[in-house]
Amino acid sequence: MSEPILELRGINKSFGPVHVLHDVDFTVRAGEVTALVGDNGAGKSTLVKCIAGIYPTDSGEVLFNGEQTHIHGPKEASNLGIEVVYQDLALCDNLDIVQNMFLGRERGRAGLLDESDMEQAARKTLTSLSVRTVKSVRTPVASLSGGQRQTVAIAKAVLWDSKVVLLDEPTAALGVAQTRQVLDLVRRLAEQGLGVVLISHNMNDVFEVADRIATLYLGRMAAELPTKDVTHSQVVELITAGRSGDLGIARPENAVV
Amino acid sequence: MTTRSESTVDIANGDVEPTRRSLWQRVSGSNTVWIALVLVALIVVFSIARPDAFLTLFTAQTLLIEAAVLLVLGVGMTFVIITSGIDLSVGSVLIFAGVMAAKTMEGLSPRSDSTGAGWGVILVGLLVALVSGGAWGLVNGLLIARAKIPPLIVTLGSFGAALGAAQLITDGSDVRTVPKALARTLGSGTSLGVVPNLVILAVLITVVGDLVLRTTRFGRYTYAIGSNEEAARRAGIAVTRHLVTVYLMVGVLAGLAGFMSLAYFRTTTISGHSTDNLNVIAAVVLGGTSLFGGMGSIIGTVIGIFIPAVLTKGFVILHVQAFWQPIAVSAVLVAAVWFDQVRRRARDQS
Numbered sequence: 001m002s003e004p005i006l007e008l009r010g011i012n013k014s015f016g017p018v019h020v021l022h023d024v025d026f027t028v029r030a031g032e033v034t035a036l037v038g039d040n041g042a043g044k045s046t047l048v049k050c051i052a053g054i055y056p057t058d059s060g061e062v063l064f065n066g067e068q069t070h071i072h073g074p075k076e077a078s079n080l081g082i083e084v085v086y087q088d089l090a091l092c093d094n095l096d097i098v099q100n101m102f103l104g105r106e107r108g109r110a111g112l113l114d115e116s117d118m119e120q121a122a123r124k125t126l127t128s129l130s131v132r133t134v135k136s137v138r139t140p141v142a143s144l145s146g147g148q149r150q151t152v153a154i155a156k157a158v159l160w161d162s163k164v165v166l167l168d169e170p171t172a173a174l175g176v177a178q179t180r181q182v183l184d185l186v187r188r189l190a191e192q193g194l195g196v197v198l199i200s201h202n203m204n205d206v207f208e209v210a211d212r213i214a215t216l217y218l219g220r221m222a223a224e225l226p227t228k229d230v231t232h233s234q235v236v237e238l239i240t241a242g243r244s245g246d247l248g249i250a251r252p253e254n255a256v257v
Numbered sequence: 258m259t260t261r262s263e264s265t266v267d268i269a270n271g272d273v274e275p276t277r278r279s280l281w282q283r284v285s286g287s288n289t290v291w292i293a294l295v296l297v298a299l300i301v302v303f304s305i306a307r308p309d310a311f312l313t314l315f316t317a318q319t320l321l322i323e324a325a326v327l328l329v330l331g332v333g334m335t336f337v338i339i340t341s342g343i344d345l346s347v348g349s350v351l352i353f354a355g356v357m358a359a360k361t362m363e364g365l366s367p368r369s370d371s372t373g374a375g376w377g378v379i380l381v382g383l384l385v386a387l388v389s390g391g392a393w394g395l396v397n398g399l400l401i402a403r404a405k406i407p408p409l410i411v412t413l414g415s416f417g418a419a420l421g422a423a424q425l426i427t428d429g430s431d432v433r434t435v436p437k438a439l440a441r442t443l444g445s446g447t448s449l450g451v452v453p454n455l456v457i458l459a460v461l462i463t464v465v466g467d468l469v470l471r472t473t474r475f476g477r478y479t480y481a482i483g484s485n486e487e488a489a490r491r492a493g494i495a496v497t498r499h500l501v502t503v504y505l506m507v508g509v510l511a512g513l514a515g516f517m518s519l520a521y522f523r524t525t526t527i528s529g530h531s532t533d534n535l536n537v538i539a540a541v542v543l544g545g546t547s548l549f550g551g552m553g554s555i556i557g558t559v560i561g562i563f564i565p566a567v568l569t570k571g572f573v574i575l576h577v578q579a580f581w582q583p584i585a586v587s588a589v590l591v592a593a594v595w596f597d598q599v600r601r602r603a604r605d606q607s
Contacts, residue, residue: 075493090491092484094551095477103481104492111473 003066005030005195006051006082006164011060013046020046022220024060028164028195033186035206035227036199038216039239044199047216048166051197052084053077065163081163087172089153093142097134098122100141101156125159126151129188133181147178154185158194165189166197171205183209203232217242222249289545289557292593296560296567303571310574318453322521324566325459326351329514330537331558332466333507338541339470340503341483341550342401342408347511348533349419350393354515355525356423358386359432366434374436382439386516387509393419394508398501416534423527435523444520455517462510467555479503483550536565539590547597564589 006028013021021043028034038044049055051062053071062069064080071077077084091100098115101122108114122137131151134144141149150170157165167186171179186209190196200206206213207227214224215238222242223230230238230247237244303311310316330347337344362371362382371378393415400411435444446454470476478499481489490496518526544561546553565586572582 074491078493086491090485090488092481092488092551094484095480099477099481103477103489104494106474106477108474111475113472113474113477 002029002031004028004063005065007061007063007066008047008051009061009063011047011050011062012058013043013050013055014058020219021050021057024216024219024221025224026214026221027224028197029212030163030195031190031193032211033190033196033198033209035210035213036197036216037201037203037206037213037235037239038222041218042216042239043219044216045168048084048168048197048199051077051082051164051166053082078160081161082166083157083160083162083164084166085150085153085157085168085170087168089149091141091149091153094140096140097137097144097152100152101125101159103156105160121159122155125155128192129155129158129185131155131185145178146174147181150174150178150182151185154182154189158189158192162194164195164197166199168199169201170198171200171202179205203235206235207232215239215248217249220249223247289554289560291596292543292545292557292564293560295589296564299564299567299571303567303574306571307574311571314451316570316574318447318451320563320566320570321456322453324562325453325455326514326518326521327533327537327540327566328459328559328562329462329510329517330507330533331540331562332462332555333510334537334541335466335544335546335553335555335558336470336479336503337408337507338538338546338548339479339483339550339553340500341486341548342500342503343412343538343548344397344408344504344507345412345534345538346393346397346415346419347507347514347537348530349416349423350390350508350511351515351518351533352525352527352530353393353419353423354386354390354512355519356426356432356515356527357389358382358516359435359519359525360426361385362436363432363434369434371434371436374438376438379436379439382436383516386512386519388512390512390515391505391509394505394511395501397508398504401504402497402500420527420531423525427525427527429527431527432525433523435519439520440523442520443517444523455521458517462513463555463559470555475499475502480551483552485551537562539586540565543586543590543593545593545597548594 004027008024008026011021011024011026024047026047036044036047046055050057051071053073053076056072062071069080071080092103095103098119102118106113107118119137126134126137133151134148141152144152154165154167154170170182170186174182183205186196186198198206198210210227212224212226213230213235215222215235217238220242222238225247234244234247238248242249330351334344334347359382362374362378363369365371365378365381366374397411397415400406401408443454443458448454448457470479478489478494481492481494482496482499486496540561541553541558542548542561543564544554544557544559546557565582568585569579569582572579
């Protein structure tokens with residue numbers, strides 16, 4: 001088992017009177033896909049936004065590469081090498097693949113753009129991810145399919161020498177073949193040594209690519225287990241009830257709240 | 258790994274060179290080319306009809322001069338429309354800047370007659386024109402980007418306010434003294450024998466605008482914001498600051514256009530620019546810049562400026578009633594926008 005690259009300890013987060021995250025521990029390991037599952041409202045998105053620096057945490061520790069850090073904003077998160085691919089992808093339809101991948105971080109001197117350098121780097125990244133489904137890196141994003149857009153969004157995230165990539169429901173709107181492609185891509189990211197966090201509602205996807213499964217239940221980390229040690233139905237029980245047999249949160253009468 | 262039906266090319270291998278689409282594909286896919294063909298066709302028709310009158314140096318010179326002021330406004334407007342904004346105030350800001358410049362130059366001259374003023378006074382006048390144009394642009398930009406008021410409303414407001422302010426300053430009557438030195442050089446002078454100086458200035462602005470839009474980060478961000486503002490924000494682009502800068506730039510360019518107009522007409526022409534905003538917007542849209550943002554080019558705007566100008570000239574020469582010109586331009590404009598929407602729909606479905 002590899003060293004944790006990102007480690008969260010005892011994270012708490014409230015929005016006014018609503019306590020969304022309770023003492024959440026969460027670990028991301030380099031070279032592994034960690035699935036983050038949980039029902040609607042369990043706190044998955046909040047946890048991701050805390051990692052991405054969009055929400056400040058109320059208490060708890062964040063360790064990156066074993067060193068304690070504080071992530072105060074999206075810029076700091078990306079400086080550390082943490083990238084998030086949101087569900088709505090946030091691509092510019094009128095711009096082409098290269099322009100989207102480098103958006104906000106264009107290469108070139110004195111405000112001038114170095115198009116050929118960016119094009120080469122974009123191609124190199126896509127090649128390293130074995131992406132073979134786009135005709136040209138100069139295709140406008142508007143004319144790409146859903147799976148290709150997802151691919152571009154993920155490639156954009158790994159272009160920056162990222163260490164941790166968080167993917168929010170990357171297969172939610174995709175067909176069978178495209179889901180296949182994206183899952184292959186997720187696997188390859190981990191093989192390249194990145195820590196990958198996959199948020200998904202789809203148990204098949206989770207069991208297919210994840211090395212570990214972390215289950216949130218009403219803002220608490222119910223269990224964080226290797227995929228091979230749990231079954232499909234156990235995970236579903238963890239999601240819906242917060243526990244399954246010996247796993248998960250202790251019964252309410254024993255719990256220390 | 259794939260069961261996709263669409264053709265896939267291995268981009269890793271260099272054996273297929275897919276990156277540059279064929280010239281024809283790129284050319285036929287853009288509105289700009291079709292609209293350029295319309296312009297060429299118009300020129301050819303008028304040239305054949307009256308070769309003696311249309312294909313003359315004088316016609317070319319006046320055509321270019323009349324387009325010069327609109328072109329300067331059009332460069333700024335292209336940036337604004339690409340961000341999916343709009344600026345209705347350019348004509349009024351032009352007048353305001355011209356009035357401010359003219360009044361300042363008069364104030365710095367003996368007996369409020371700036372006819373004999375020297376270059377020092379003229380430069381101060383230019384500076385005043387740019388600053389007063391820029392001030393309106395800054396106000397527009399801050400209200401749009403910070404206060405998040407729709408650009409249509411903000412610039413409709415400044416459209417009225419800038420004109421009103423110009424009339425307040427002048428009591429509604431045009432300033433009639435303009436430095437001779439300015440009128441003779443920038444206003445009606447020529448360089449290289451035949452090229453009007455006004456046109457040289459407009460071309461310079463256009464070339465710089467085109468380079469900024471196509472080859473710089475500033476231009477790229479302009480497209481990105483118009484395409485998907487939220488994505489631009491998440492990519493770390495300072496969207497608010499960028500929008501303020503774009504509107505500021507339009508204001509400064511309108512100020513420059515006001516100064517050019519002052520030099521050419523030798524008066525402030527307060528009542529002569531009430532439809533400049535619509536003419537410029539029509540030209541920009543005609544040139545293939547999408548009102549939905551994210552798409553457009555300066556070269557398209559140049560063509561879009563010249564279609565109405567050529568039509569007007571041609572109708573005058575052919576003794577067609579000049580009132581046909583707005584009808585013809587409007588028809589082309591509506592057709593161009595319709596074309597753009599059909600194209601977008603086709604693209605989004607693919």
